[in-house]
Amino acid sequence: MSVSVGVVGLGYWGPNLARNFGALPDSRVTWLCDGDSDRVERLAASFPGARGSSSFDELLADDDLDALVIATPVPTHAELARRALEAGKHVFVEKPLAQSVADAEAVVAAAATSDRTLMVGHLLEYHPGLVRLKDLVDAGDLGEVHYIYGNRVNLGKVRADENALWSLGAHDVSVLLRLAGEEPAECHAFGESYVRDGVEDVVFCFLRFPSGVSAHLHLSWLDPHKERRFTVVGSKKMATFDDMAIEQKLTVYDKTVDQPYSSYGEYIARSGDVWSPSVPNDEPLRLECAHFLECVRDGTRPRSDGESGLRVVRVLEELQSSLKAGARAPA
Ligand SMILES: NC(=O)c1ccc[n+]([C@@H]2O[C@H](COP(=O)([O-])OP(=O)(O)OC[C@H]3O[C@@H](n4cnc5c(N)ncnc54)[C@H](O)[C@@H]3O)[C@@H](O)[C@H]2O)c1
16 A cells, blocks of 8 residues: 655655655655745655645645645644544654643544544654664663663754754653653753743753653753763663764663672772664664554554653653743843
8 A cells, every 4th residue: 555645844854754755665745735835846846746735724635645744833733633633634743742731632632533543753763773772771781770861952943933842852752751661750840041032942851750760851952062862871781872973873881880899888880891782774764754654554553653742742841841930030
């Protein structure tokens, strides 16, 4: 079965999704849609078989269209995804699923009623390096996980409709929940708005999970470094996933403090091998798009399904409340 796909939102990210769905053997791009018709025209030459439109409703009315891929600004995600599901379409919607738990729940409910596939574009969950890291954690190679921290910083695009927590943190929270395998019991966040009033450009989050795992996230688009990194510290070993590394994205450190030296009442750190498990060089976006098509075809649940997208929004909403509660008083 070849899945017919309509891509909605052709700004920065949408054309990447269109390129991937256009290149996969199981799908064909039959619609290109953007409120700005110039953007539709610009991309049309690369997709000669696709119709163009600036009206989302026109796509909903096409009975031959199987799936909608939504890459519009975040405030529009929930409504467009819900309407597409109600019209009987399968939906891939970019992250985060919605800007509130209530909106995310409405989309998840629409997917259940329509019995259509709902997948959220939590891209990093399809990254072969992070999949391998999750396998190491689940196999107990690192021992008991103590804590995890993520760094997602650079001098980046300052968005007007999202702060660094929602824009950057949507990625990290999805990875954190996947690695921890549970939802946090406590979420705290502090942030500052240096570039644009009211839009936090640097955010520090601290989370505690029921199992005892804790986590820290440093999110910023006002930073001299470009870092995309996760570190997991376990009772036996430690591991780092570094998405900026060209090779050796995943490194395992056989290091810990596990040798009691009772006569001195001190502990000796053990520092053994450092090694880099091999990670397939497949493009995460291609894997993510292929996974969506497979789920549509087989009726299976996506790894980043609506429920998992909802869990991410729940954590982001809690972090946002904490951010607001701890905000600096106006000068
Ligand atoms: N997975 C990733 O790594 C990744 C990376 C970048 C962006 N994104 C996500 O992709 C989405 C889009 O981000 P972007 O940077 O491309 O934004 P953008 O502003 O560059 O593009 C959004 C486009 O959507 C169009 N649009 C808005 N409302 C519309 C509507 N109702 N119907 C049709 N078109 C509409 C706009 O005209 C614009 O062309 C966001 O959700 C963002 O979080 C994901």
